[in-house]
Amino acid sequence: MAYKIDPSKCIGCHTCMGVCPVAAISMAADGKCVIDQSKCISCGTCASICPVGAIAHE
Numbered sequence: 001m002a003y004k005i006d007p008s009k010c011i012g013c014h015t016c017m018g019v020c021p022v023a024a025i026s027m028a029a030d031g032k033c034v035i036d037q038s039k040c041i042s043c044g045t046c047a048s049i050c051p052v053g054a055i056a057h058e
């Protein structure tokens with residue numbers, strides 16, 4: 001089970017991209033971040049630092 005970013009909450013600060021240990025997070029065309037479900041190891045680091053609580057475990 002991987003983590004997912006809710007695009008309706010994400011403000012595009014990109015902080016999560018810098019903390020992911022496996023580089024599973026990238027920027028989408030709209031400037032918001034997306035998590036590659038095949039790379040995410042569910043460490044939870046991104047969810048703990050997101051300032052708006054946009055990242056949750058599915």
Ligand code: SF4
Binds near residue numbers: 009013014052
């Ligand atoms: S840290 Fe949160 S608000 Fe910032 S880009 Fe990532 S998901 Fe979006």
Ligand code: SF4
Binds near residue numbers: 024035041043
């Ligand atoms: S839960 Fe961990 S591995 Fe998955 S996207 Fe967030 S920081 Fe990366």
